[in-house]
Amino acid sequence: xxxxxxxxxxxxxxxxxxxxxxxxxxxxxxxxxxxxxxxxxxxxxxxxxxxxxxxxxxxxxxxxxxxxxxxxxxxxxxxxxxxxxxxxxxxxxxxxxxxxxxxxxxxxxxxxxxxxxxxxxxxxxxxxxxxxxxxxxxxxxxxxxxxxxxxxxxxxxxxxxxxxxxxxxxxxxxxxxxxxxxxxxxxxxxxxxxxxxxxxxxxxxxxxxxxxxxxxxxxxxxxxxxxxxxxxxxx
Amino acid sequence: xxxxxxxxxxxxxxxxxxxxxxxxxxxxxxxxxxxxxxxxxxxxxxxxxxxxxxxxxxxxxxxxxxxxxxxxxxxxxxxxxxxxxxxxxxxxxxxxxxxxxxxxxxxxxxxxxxxxxxxxxxxxxxxxxxxxxxxxxxxxxxxxxxxxxxxxxxxxxxxxxxxxxxxxxxxxxxxxxxxxxxxxxxxxxxxxxxxxxxxxxxxxxxxxxxxxxxxxxxxxxxxxxxxxxxxxxxxxxxxxxxxxxxxxxxxxxxxxxxxxxxxxxxxxxxxxxxxxxxxxxxxxxx
Amino acid sequence: xxxxxxxxxxxxxxxxxxxxxxxxxxxxxxxxxxxxxxxxxxxxxxxxxxxxxxxxxxxxxxxxxxxxxxxxxxxxxxxxxxxxxxxxxxxxxxxxxxxxxxxxxxxxxxxxxxxxxxxxxxxxxxxxxxxxxxxxxxxxxxxxxxxxxxxxxxxxxxxxxxxxxxxxxxxxxxxxxxxxxxxxxxxxxxxxxxxxxxxxxxxxxxxxxxxxxxxxxxxxxxxxxxxxxxxxxxxxxxxxxxxxxxxxxxxxxxxxxxxxxxxxxxxxxxxxxxxxxxxxxxxxxxxxxxxxxxxxxxxxxxxxxxxxxxx
Numbered sequence: 001x002x003x004x005x006x007x008x009x010x011x012x013x014x015x016x017x018x019x020x021x022x023x024x025x026x027x028x029x030x031x032x033x034x035x036x037x038x039x040x041x042x043x044x045x046x047x048x049x050x051x052x053x054x055x056x057x058x059x060x061x062x063x064x065x066x067x068x069x070x071x072x073x074x075x076x077x078x079x080x081x082x083x084x085x086x087x088x089x090x091x092x093x094x095x096x097x098x099x100x101x102x103x104x105x106x107x108x109x110x111x112x113x114x115x116x117x118x119x120x121x122x123x124x125x126x127x128x129x130x131x132x133x134x135x136x137x138x139x140x141x142x143x144x145x146x147x148x149x150x151x152x153x154x155x156x157x158x159x160x161x162x163x164x165x166x167x168x169x170x171x172x173x174x175x176x177x178x179x180x181x182x183x184x185x186x187x188x189x190x191x192x193x194x195x196x197x198x199x200x201x202x203x204x205x206x207x208x209x210x211x212x213x214x215x216x217x218x219x220x221x222x223x224x225x226x227x228x229x230x231x232x233x234x235x
Numbered sequence: 236x237x238x239x240x241x242x243x244x245x246x247x248x249x250x251x252x253x254x255x256x257x258x259x260x261x262x263x264x265x266x267x268x269x270x271x272x273x274x275x276x277x278x279x280x281x282x283x284x285x286x287x288x289x290x291x292x293x294x295x296x297x298x299x300x301x302x303x304x305x306x307x308x309x310x311x312x313x314x315x316x317x318x319x320x321x322x323x324x325x326x327x328x329x330x331x332x333x334x335x336x337x338x339x340x341x342x343x344x345x346x347x348x349x350x351x352x353x354x355x356x357x358x359x360x361x362x363x364x365x366x367x368x369x370x371x372x373x374x375x376x377x378x379x380x381x382x383x384x385x386x387x388x389x390x391x392x393x394x395x396x397x398x399x400x401x402x403x404x405x406x407x408x409x410x411x412x413x414x415x416x417x418x419x420x421x422x423x424x425x426x427x428x429x430x431x432x433x434x435x436x437x438x439x440x441x442x443x444x445x446x447x448x449x450x451x452x453x454x455x456x457x458x459x460x461x462x463x464x465x466x467x468x469x470x471x472x473x474x475x476x477x478x479x480x481x482x483x484x485x486x487x488x489x490x491x492x493x494x495x496x497x498x499x500x501x502x503x504x505x506x507x508x509x510x511x512x513x514x515x516x517x518x519x520x521x
Numbered sequence: 522x523x524x525x526x527x528x529x530x531x532x533x534x535x536x537x538x539x540x541x542x543x544x545x546x547x548x549x550x551x552x553x554x555x556x557x558x559x560x561x562x563x564x565x566x567x568x569x570x571x572x573x574x575x576x577x578x579x580x581x582x583x584x585x586x587x588x589x590x591x592x593x594x595x596x597x598x599x600x601x602x603x604x605x606x607x608x609x610x611x612x613x614x615x616x617x618x619x620x621x622x623x624x625x626x627x628x629x630x631x632x633x634x635x636x637x638x639x640x641x642x643x644x645x646x647x648x649x650x651x652x653x654x655x656x657x658x659x660x661x662x663x664x665x666x667x668x669x670x671x672x673x674x675x676x677x678x679x680x681x682x683x684x685x686x687x688x689x690x691x692x693x694x695x696x697x698x699x700x701x702x703x704x705x706x707x708x709x710x711x712x713x714x715x716x717x718x719x720x721x722x723x724x725x726x727x728x729x730x731x732x733x734x735x736x737x738x739x740x741x742x743x744x745x746x747x748x749x750x751x752x753x754x755x756x757x758x759x760x761x762x763x764x765x766x767x768x769x770x771x772x773x774x775x776x777x778x779x780x781x782x783x784x785x786x787x788x789x790x791x792x793x794x795x796x797x798x799x800x801x802x803x804x805x806x807x808x809x810x811x812x813x814x815x816x817x818x819x820x821x822x823x824x825x826x827x828x829x830x831x832x
Contacts, residue, residue: 051414077416086282091407094400102404105397106416148415270620272560272627319810325819328558328619332756333815335560339753340808346801377690449801457631460624467621502628506613509621 003031003065004156004187005050010059011211012049018057019045021211025189027156030186032178036195037208043191044086046156046208050082050189051083052076063156067220078106082149083212086160086191089145092134096125099133099144100226111151118147121180139170143177150181157181163197199223237368242486248375248444250482251382255437256391256455257462257474259430265469266426267323267404269330273314274434275456276341280306282433282442283349289356296356300381300439304432311431312424319421338453346449353446374511378440385436386475389429400424407470444486457498458485461505482506532665533783539672540734542774544755546679546767547726553764553825554687555719556699558619561610561626563751564633565724568606569731570741571637571644575655577736581652584645593655596732603728606633607721615713615720630748636742649742653735669735673734676771679726683767695719750802754781757811765825772823781807790792 005027013019019042027033035043048054050061061069068076073083079180082103091099100118104111115228119126122143128136133144142162149157163171164177170195179201183189192198199205199219207215207228222228256278264273285303288294294302314337322329363370393399396420405412405422413419438452445451458481466477481501488500544562573595578587610629614622630722644650655663656671686692688726693797694715697705706712735741745751754777784806788799814821 053410053414073413074416074418077414083414086413088408089411090413091404093407096402098400098404101397101400102412102415105401198408222273246745264620270623272623317818321816328556329815329819331558331620331623332760333812335753335756336811336815337810339749339804340812343801343804343808347798347805350798457624457628460628464621464624493639495635496632498628499632499635502632505628506625509617 004029004063005026006060006062006065007046007050008060008062008138009055010046010049010061012056012058013042013045014017014054019211020049020059022059024206024213025206027187027189029187030182030185031203032182033203033204033206034125034195034198034202035189035191035206035208035216036198041208042211043208045211047083047160047189047191048221049218050076051081051158052205055081074106075111077152080152081158082107082152082154083158084145084158084160084162086164087127090133090136090141090148092132094133094146095130096133099148100151106152114151114153117120118150121150121177122147132206138165139167139173142166142170142174142178146177146181150186154186156189157186161191161193163192163194167168197225209227238490239487240367241369242490244369244375245369245481246483246486247479248378248482249486250479251379252437252441252444252478253455253458253462253482254475254478255382255385255433255440256459257466257478258386258471259433259437259472260463261466261469261474262402262406262426263430264463265471266402266423267319267330269327269334270460270468271430272331272335272456273337273341274430274459275452276338276345276453276454277307277311277431277434278339278438278441278452279449280310280438280452281431282438282447283345284435285439285442286354286356286447291503296377296439299356300436303439304435307435307438308428308431311427311434315423315427338456340455342449349394349449351449352503353448355446356443369443374443378444381436381440389433392429397421402426406471407456408471454498458482458501461501464505467509490502527749529665530646532669534673534778536665536737538775538778539669540730540737541758541778542676542771543679543733544727544751545758545762545770545774546676546683547723547730548755548759549723549764549767549770550686550719550726551684551723553759553770553815554699555695556619557720557723558623558746559720559723560623560752560756561628561630562727562755563584563715563746563748564626564630565603565606565727566731566734566751567630567637567746568603569728570735570746571650571731572602572728573599573645573732574650574735574741578650578652578656581650583648584641584650585643588651592654595736596729599728599732600725601728603731604721604725607724608662608717610711610724611717611720613717622736627748627752629735630746630752634743634746637746644743646745647742647803648821649740649744650735651740653739653741655736655739671729672733672737676730678768679729680771687767691715691718718751744781753811754807757807758812759821760811761814761821763821763825766821766823769821769823769825773821776822777807779789780810780812 003026007023007025010020011018023046037043045054046234049056056070060067063079091102100115124140125143125147136144163174163227166174171213175197178188199222202219203218205212205219205222215222258272260271260274266437281303284306285299288302289296290298293325318333319330322333361374363372395405401417401422402425405417405419415520442451462477462481463474465480466473484504485497544566548559550564551559575586576588576590576598577592577595579589581587610625614625635776636802638647695709698712698715702712758773758777759770761777763769784803788802
C-alpha cells in the first residue's frame with residue numbers, strides 16, 4: 001500500500017520551547033486518520049509542522065516518499081496537499097466564488113468544472129456564490145473552507161477541528177461530507193475535539209499527549225479501549 | 236453660499252488627490268502591515284519625473300503623467316527590493332523607521348537634483364470657467380477626471396484580475412493566502428507597483444493644482460494618513476471615502492481658519508474618528 | 522587653528538552632543554525600553570525650548586512675555602509643558618498599535634510647528650525669539666565651558682535616574698510589555714498606565730533638552746524644529762548607539778553628531794554649484810547611513826544588555 005504521509009520523530013514548535021517531542025505518524029492512501037488528545041498536546045502544531053507553518057527542529061516529514069521537511073506552505077500546496085485551519089479559514093471580505101478562485105490560485109488550467117463539483121458537494125454555497133464569505137453561517141463557512149482546500153484537487157487533506165463551533169446536527173453532516181470527500185480518493189488527516197464522533201468515522205485514531213504518540217489503533221478499537229476512553233474521550 | 240460652494244469645488248479637487256495617495260498607503264498597510272512614511276515623498280519624486288518629461292522631452296502632461304507613474308513604480312520596487320525586503324523578516328516597526336528615513340532620503344535627493352525653487356509644468360495663467368459665480372480651472376477638471384479614471388481602473392484591477400483578487404485575499408488573511416499557495420513576494424511587488432504609480436499620479440496632480448517643490452508631498456502626508464485612517468486603514472475602498480471627506484472638510488475649514496492649519500484640521504478629524512470608532516477601524520485592518 | 526580655538530570648538534561641539542544625548546535618552550525610554558514609536562520628538566523639543574525661552578527672556582512686545590524668570594523655573598516648566606502634551610498624545614493613542622502612535626506624534630509635532638509659525642502673539646512667528654539667557658551668564662559669563670558643565674550635570678542626573686528605572690520592577694514591566702504585551706496583561710498589570718508613564722517621562726526629558734537648546738543658541742525660530750533636525754537625527758543616534766541601552770543612546774549622540782559635523786566638512790569641499798544644496802546632501806548621506814545601519818547592524822554599537830539574551 002502506498003504511504004501518503006510519513007512523519008518521523010519530529011520535534012519543534014514556534015521558535016520557543018518544543019511542542020512536538022518526537023512525534024511519529026503514517027498515513028496510507030485512502031485512509032481517514034483522526035488525531036485526538038488533550039488541549040495543548042500539539043495536535044494543531046503537528047498539522048502546521050507538516051504544512052510548513054511551524055518550525056521543525058529535528059525529524060523528517062515526507063509526502064509520497066518525497067522529503068518536505070521545512071518546505072514553504074505554498075510549495076507544499078503545489079505538491080497536492082491542502083490544509084483547512086481551524087479559525088479564520090475563509091477570506092471574509094471576498095465572495096464565496098472568489099474564495100474558491102483563490103483556492104485554485106496555483107492552477108493554470110480552466111478550473112470552472114472544479115468549482116461546479118464543489119457546488120455539487122456543498123449545494124448551499126451555490127446560492128451564496130456572490131455573497132461575502134464573512135456573512136455566511138458557521139456551517140456554511142466550514143463548507144467553504146473545505147471547498148477552497150479542494151480546489152487544487154489534493155491527494156491529502158488536513159482538517160483542523162472541522163466541527164469546532166458547529167451545532168451537533170451540522171457536525172454530523174460535516175462528518176458525512178468528509179466521508180464523501182474521502183470516497184473521491186482523497187486521504188484525510190484531521191484533528192478533532194469531538195473525538196467519539198470523529199473516531200466512528202475514521203479508519204484509525206492516534207492519541208497525542210505532550211507532543212508524543214500514546215496510542216494508535218483503528219477507530220472502534222480506540223473507542224473500546226477503557227484507558228483511552230477514560231482519559232481522552234471524557235469517560 | 237457661493238463662497239462655500241467654491242470651497243466645495245476646491246475640496247473635491249484636493250480630495251481626489253488625497254484619495255490617490257490614501258489608496259496606496261492603505262494597500263501597503265493591508266499587505267505589508269506598516270504605515271509607509273515615505274509615501275508623500277514618493278509623490279514628490281513622481282511629480283518631478285513628470286517635470287522631466289514635460290520640460291526635457293517636451294511631452295504634454297497627459298503623456299508625462301503615465302510615464303511618471305511607471306517611473307515611480309520602478310523606483311518603489313527598487314526601494315522595496317534593496318531595503319524593505321531585507322527588513323521585512325524582522326518586526327514591521329523596523330520598516331516604519333526605515334520608511335521614515337527613506338522619506339528624508341527621497342526629499343533630499345529631489346532637492347539635490349531639482350533644486351528648492353517652485354516650478355510649474357506650464358507657465359501662464361489657467362483661465363477659469365465661471366459657472367454661477369463659481370470659478371473652476373481647466374486644471375481642476377483634469378485633476379478630478381484623471382483621479383476618477385485611475386480609481387476606476389484600480390477598482391477593475393481589484394475585482395477582475397487574478398492578482399487583484401490575490402491582493403485582496405492577502406490583505407484579508409495573510410496565513411490563509413499562503414496556505415492557498417499565493418506567492419506573497421509577487422503580491423508585494425504588485426503592491427509597490429500600484430502604490431508607487433498612484434503616488435506619482437497624486438504628486439503630479441497636486442503639482443498641477445499648486446506648485447512643485449521638494450516639500451510638496453511631505454506637506455500632504457498628514458492629510459493622506461488622516462484619509463487612510465478615517466476610511467479604515469487597510470481598506471482600499473474606505474480610502475476613497477476618507478480622501479474625499481478629508482479633502483472637503485479641510486477646504487471648508489479655511490472659511491474660518493488660516494489655510495496654514497489645513498493639516499491640523501485633517502489631523503483633528505482623524506483623532507476624532509479614532510476616539511469615536513477605534514474598534515471599528517482597527518478591525519478594518521483584517 | 523590655535524589650541525584655544527580648538528578647545529573652544531570642542532566645548533561648542535560637546536554642548537550640542539549633550540543636548541542631543543538628552544533627546545536620545547528620552548527616546549530610549551520610549552522606544553528602546555517600551556517600544557513606543559515617537560516620531561514627533563521635534564514637537565516636545567520645541568515645546569520645551571519655547572516654554573523656557575518665553576519664561577526667562579526679558580519682556581518683549583513681539584511675543585508673549587518674556588517674564589524674566591530664573592533659568593531653573595524655565596527648565597522645570599519646559600519639562601512640565603512637554604509632559605502635558607505627552608499626556609494628551611498618550612491618552613489618545615495608548616490603546617492603539619504603534620503605527621497610530623507614530624502618525625499621532627508626527628501630527629502633533631507638525632501642528633506645533635505650524636502654531637509656532639503662525640501664532641505671532643505667542644512666538645513672534647518666523648522672526649523667532651532672541652536674547653535667551655545662558656545659565657549663570659551674569660556671574661560666570663557667556664562661556665561654552667560653563668554651559669557644558671550644566672549640561673553634563675543634567676545628563677548625569679537623567680542617565681542615573683534612567684538606569685535606576687531600567688533596573689527597577691517598573692523598568693522590567695516596560696520591557697515585558699515590549700516583548701509580550703498579552704502575557705503582561707494576563708499577569709494583571711495595567712499596561713496602558715505603564716506605557717503612558719514611560720511616554721510622558723521620555724517626553725519631559727525631550728522638553729528639558731529643548732530648553733537647554735534654547736539657552737545654548739540664544740535664539741529660536743520654527744526653522745530649528747523641522748523633523749529632519751529635531752526628530753530624525755535623534756532616531757539615527759539611538760539606532761546607531763543601540764536602542765534599549767542608555768550608554769548607547771549617549772554614545773550614538775556623540776558619534777552621529779561627529780558624522781553630521783563631518784558631512785558639513787565634506788560638503789564644504791563640494792563644487793561651488795552644490796554649496797547651496799549642502800543641507801540636502803548632508804541629509805541624503807544620513808538617510809543612506811540609517812538604512813545601512815538597519816540592514817547591517819540593527820542592534821547598534823552597544824546592543825541592549827539583557828539577563829536572558831536568547832536571540
